[in-house]
Amino acid sequence: DIQMTQSPSSLSASVGDRVTITCRASQAISTYLAWFQQKPGKAPKSLIYAASSLQSGVPSKFSGSGSGTDFTLTISSLQPEDFATYYCQQYNSYPLTFGGGTKVEIK
């Protein structure tokens, strides 16, 4: 299985901050990388696929980049509704695997 490692596991930020989350794959996965947002008690929501393509309806403050083994999710200006846990997922091969998550908290 491909292991996905996210960093940091948690971070504190203020409204308006630019936030970057990193995801590293244990082997090259091209751009077969998705990002999800999960709020407490809710199901994850798809944000990005193919490392940098926004899902329909996702605001442009979210952006993704990377290829191979190293990827980033950036939130350009953090808003109150963005405080959540973010997960990456590789879909280069089965079984699909997720990173451990990054919890974005209010400073």
Added chain:
Amino acid sequence: QVQLQESGPGLVKPSQTLSLTCTVSGGSISSGGYYWSWIRQHPGKGLEWIGYIYYSGTTYYNPSLRSRVTMSVDTSKNQFSLKLSSVTAADTAVYYCAREAYYGSGSTTTDHWGQGTLVTVSS
């Protein structure tokens, strides 16, 4: 807009079989093009992909659970199901049903999720 809804017992005894059903609305499972999956999340933990089923009955199960997992599909009811046998407390989790889609190339990725249902394994 496709919607998914899990249903099934919230409490299962150890050594028994966990059974969940996912009802899909807003789209037909049998139209093809999508795969239907189960994903679980242990309390306060990350996400574990269990496997998928296609409307034709083709399945792929995560090797870590393969010996205990069975998925089935009922296209007449637009539903698909999960059975997990010989459960222990380690199987206590929120179980999500989801839709998987191809976005160009690679494998499928998850693009729609049900709300999730907590299943507790306890005597």
